[in-house]
Amino acid sequence: MTNEIQSIFNRIAPVYDQLNDWLSLGQHRIWKEMAVKWSAVKPGDTALDLCCGSGDLALRLARRVGATGQVYGVDFSPNLLETASLRSQKQYPQPAIAWVEADVLNLPFEDNQFDAATMGYGLRNVKDIPRSLQELHRVLKPGAKAAILDFHRPSNPQLRAFQQLYLDSFVVPVANYLGLKEEYAYISPSLDRFPIGKEQIELAHQVGFAIATHYPIVNGMMGMLVVSKF
Numbered sequence: 001m002t003n004e005i006q007s008i009f010n011r012i013a014p015v016y017d018q019l020n021d022w023l024s025l026g027q028h029r030i031w032k033e034m035a036v037k038w039s040a041v042k043p044g045d046t047a048l049d050l051c052c053g054s055g056d057l058a059l060r061l062a063r064r065v066g067a068t069g070q071v072y073g074v075d076f077s078p079n080l081l082e083t084a085s086l087r088s089q090k091q092y093p094q095p096a097i098a099w100v101e102a103d104v105l106n107l108p109f110e111d112n113q114f115d116a117a118t119m120g121y122g123l124r125n126v127k128d129i130p131r132s133l134q135e136l137h138r139v140l141k142p143g144a145k146a147a148i149l150d151f152h153r154p155s156n157p158q159l160r161a162f163q164q165l166y167l168d169s170f171v172v173p174v175a176n177y178l179g180l181k182e183e184y185a186y187i188s189p190s191l192d193r194f195p196i197g198k199e200q201i202e203l204a205h206q207v208g209f210a211i212a213t214h215y216p217i218v219n220g221m222m223g224m225l226v227v228s229k230f
Contacts, residue, residue, distance in 0.1 A: 005125055008186065009053075009077040029056070031149055031217060031224070032120055036060045038147040038226045041116035044068040048114040048139065050104050050132075051075055051122020055084030055097070061118060062088075062095035071097045072114075074104065104132045109139045117146035123225075124150045124194045133227075134207040140229045147226050148200075153191045154220035163221055164188065200225045 021028065035057060041047050043066040049058040052073035062071045075081050081099045088097050102108050104119075105128055117140060126132045136146055154160055167188055175184035195203065197214035200223075204212035210230040216223050 005127075005186075009075075009080055011079075011180065027218070028120075031222060032057050032060060032118075034217075035118045035120060035147040035149045035224060036064060038145070038224060039116040039118050040145045041065060045115035046070045046113065047072070048109075048117040049073045050117065050119040050136065051125070052084060052099070053077075053080050053120070053122075055087050055099075057118045057120045058084065058097050058099075059088060059091065059095060061116070062091075062097050065096070067093070067096070069096065071095065072100055072109070073097055074100045074102050074107065076101065076103050105135060107135045107139055111138055112141045113139050115141055115144050117144070119146070119148045119150075121150055123148050123200075124190050129195065130203050130207060133204055133209070136227075137208045137229055142229055145226060145228050147224055149222070149224050150194070151187075151191060152194060152196065152216075152220060152223045154216075155196070156219065159219050159221060163191075197223055197225070 039047070041061055041064045043064070045065045046069065047061040047065055049061055049071065052058045052075045055073055058071050058073035062069075065071060073081070073084055075084070078101055081101055085099050088095050100108065104122065104126055117136060123129060123132065140146060154163060171187070172181060172184055175181050197216060201212045201214050204225065204227045208229070209227040211228040213226050214223055215226065
């Protein structure tokens with residue numbers, strides 16, 4: 001499954017940001033800014049962005065850590081990392097971001113290395129959610145926070161129906177027009193498999209996070225899991 005998902009994200013790399021705009025009704029930038037804020041990242045920090053995609057969150061973290069900080073953007077898609085790297089090269093001043101091709105289930109970092117972390121639209125796609133949370137816990141310093149943003153299935157039946165209608169009647173046809181129908185057909189089943197907020201909190205506690213809070217966004221169609229390590 002990992003190779004299949006990796007292949008999907010390599011293929012969608014050229015239109016990744018455009019599709020995120022459509023999927024989120026243009027609101028994903030606001031929520032990403034919220035994720036950075038809730039990670040409590042500050043100037044001089046060493047920060048981590050997991051499943052960094054085309055680099056949106058990593059670039060936002062870089063602006064917060066400033067010239068004295070360092071950001072690591074991790075993704076398993078070399079095509080998305082290349083897109084992210086090209087974006088960062090166009091920034092002035094040049095952000096201090098290291099782009100790392102790696103699996104979030106086996107991070108190539110030392111224990112207790114990072115002051116803050118984010119993950120945007122990645123947890124839903126990992127093969128082993130508890131293992132990815134465990135790895136995140138391992139690499140964070142004591143006292144560090146992480147903010148994990150993703151799409152969710154809302155509990156309200158009417159909102160679920162609206163979300164599915166939107167996916168079926170807008171997102172998938174647009175993806176089909178771009179020649180990416182198969183790539184985006186996985187979204188609906190991935191939402192069905194994804195643990196709901198209280199289950200995410202329980203998983204975070206099980207791997208050692210002392211505090212875990214889940215914030216529903218947009219009537220539960222989106223959510224933010226904020227975790228703290230002590």
